[in-house]
Amino acid sequence: MKRTLVIVGLLFMVVLYSGCIEEDIDEDINGKPAQEYDWSTMNEGPYNDKVSFATSSDLFNWTDSETVLAIHASVPGAIYKDGVIYVYFVDVSVDGIAERIGMISSNDNGQTWSEKEYIDVDGVGDKVPVDPAPFLLDDGIRLYYFDIDEERSSMGSESENKIYSAISSDGVNFVEEGVCFSKEGVFDPDVIEVDSMYRMYVGDLEGNRVISATSSDGLNFVEEGVAYTGGAVPDVFYKDGVYYLYTAGIDISTSSDGASFTKTSYRFESSINLLTADPSVIELDDGTYMMLYKTK
Numbered sequence: 001m002k003r004t005l006v007i008v009g010l011l012f013m014v015v016l017y018s019g020c021i022e023e024d025i026d027e028d029i030n031g032k033p034a035q036e037y038d039w040s041t042m043n044e045g046p047y048n049d050k051v052s053f054a055t056s057s058d059l060f061n062w063t064d065s066e067t068v069l070a071i072h073a074s075v076p077g078a079i080y081k082d083g084v085i086y087v088y089f090v091d092v093s094v095d096g097i098a099e100r101i102g103m104i105s106s107n108d109n110g111q112t113w114s115e116k117e118y119i120d121v122d123g124v125g126d127k128v129p130v131d132p133a134p135f136l137l138d139d140g141i142r143l144y145y146f147d148i149d150e151e152r153s154s155m156g157s158e159s160e161n162k163i164y165s166a167i168s169s170d171g172v173n174f175v176e177e178g179v180c181f182s183k184e185g186v187f188d189p190d191v192i193e194v195d196s197m198y199r200m201y202v203g204d205l206e207g208n209r210v211i212s213a214t215s216s217d218g219l220n221f222v223e224e225g226v227a228y229t230g231g232a233v234p235d236v237f238y239k240d241g242v243y244y245l246y247t248a249g250i251d252i253s254t255s256s257d258g259a260s261f262t263k264t265s266y267r268f269e270s271s272i273n274l275l276t277a278d279p280s281v282i283e284l285d286d287g288t289y290m291m292l293y294k295t296k
Helices: 005-017 148-153
Strands: 050-056 062-071 073-081 084-091 100-106 120-122 129-137 140-147 161-168 173-183 186-194 197-204 209-215 222-229 235-239 242-247 251-255 262-267 277-283 289-295
Touching: 050 073, 062 073, 062 084, 062 100, 073 289, 084 129, 100 129, 129 148, 129 161, 140 148, 140 173, 140 186, 148 161, 161 186, 173 186, 173 197, 173 209, 186 235, 197 235, 222 242, 235 277, 242 277
Parallel strands: 073 129, 073 277, 120 173, 129 186
Antiparallel strands: 050 062, 050 289, 073 084, 084 100, 129 140, 140 161, 161 173, 186 197, 197 209, 209 222, 235 242, 242 251, 251 262, 277 289
16 A cells, blocks of 8 residues: 555644644544545545556456546455455545545446445444455455554554454445454555465565465464565465465566565556556456556
8 A cells, every 4th residue: 555644644743743733623533633634635645546447367467447436545455246346445535534445346347336335344443444455255255454543643653553354244334353463564454365274465665575474264363474575565366376466566476375476577557647556456257357456
């Protein structure tokens, strides 16, 4: 994820120390000054982001759709369930409100899309879920996410970032399950399951690398090690014995074991925009592939 929290945090600190905050300032439901979420006034940040997609027949060569699916939207995560594409993303379309997770869907392989709706997470409390990473279960959807408000509150101090999960039977109404993994400086979770082993990949932006963690139940992950250096914001897709890693850029790497990746010469860049990042790859029922991504 192209981190916006640092910029948002710095903007807020500048305003705070310049004495421009009045005592009776409005607050949102998380107790944060409303100006912290004035997305439309920020030159940088998710308000200027869009969600788009590309298609492929081989996972290496991608054709840009040149189609905008959502505006003021960032960090998409997608799954394909019963012939329907579900795309989750960070939504900042309303000033004065913290990030929300929006969702759109398509039941015709991306030809048409539903109106946006917002997910609800029971038990989330005052967390602000971002970086949605949906995972398909036999009887529903599990959503992995990161609490960006916790990161903002601890800015400047050494603390572990926590990845949470929530479960849903309809893809809209979720119940939080708790912390799955924690490590200082990590964001952007992505989870796959191969041969009854779950692997979570998270991005370490400062180290520009991808960290992997393993689990036997998809709920409790233990760090495995550095899976890739030279990129972050991971999405991993497994097909016919090969793990495909997509990192911001979008660079494509491969692995035979999922624990260590080697960069290939393949790369995807949007044909109409300056930024191509935050990939999420799914396979459709016709055997082709779709990559959701963030652009500006």
